[in-house]
Amino acid sequence: MSSSNSVTVQILDKEYSIICPPEERNNLVSAARYLDGKMREIRSSGKVIGADRIAVMAALNITHEMLHRQETPDVVSGGTTREQVRDLLERVDNALADDTGTKNV
Incomplete structure (x- = not known):
C-alpha cells in the first residue's frame, strides 16, 4: 500500500x-x-x-x-437498527403531526 x-x-x-x-x-x-x-x-x-x-x-x-x-438478542433491544430507525421516524412524524394539530386549534 x-x-x-x-x-x-x-x-x-x-x-x-x-x-x-x-x-x-x-x-x-x-x-x-x-x-x-x-x-x-x-x-x-x-x-x-x-x-x-x-x-x-x-x-x-x-x-x-x-x-x-x-x-443481547435483537428482540430484547427492540429489534434491528433499521427497525429502530423506522420506529423513531414514525414517532417523530406523530409528534410533528400532533404539534401541527395543536397549533391549528
Whole structure:
C-alpha cells in the first residue's frame, strides 16, 4: 500500500499513522475518535495512571460493551437498527403531526 493510504489519527495526544484501504478510512477515523474518547474518560477519572494502563482499561471496556451487545438478542433491544430507525421516524412524524394539530386549534 502506498502512503496515500495512510491515515493519521490522534489518540490521547499522540499521533499514529496507520495504513488502511481508502474505503475503510472513515471507519478507522471513527474508531480512533471513539477510543480517544474512552481513554480520556478513564484518564479524567484519575483512578488509572499511565497511558498503557489507560489503553488496557479502554480496551477492556470497549470489549465488554461489544460482548454485551452480542449477548443481547435483537428482540430484547427492540429489534434491528433499521427497525429502530423506522420506529423513531414514525414517532417523530406523530409528534410533528400532533404539534401541527395543536397549533391549528
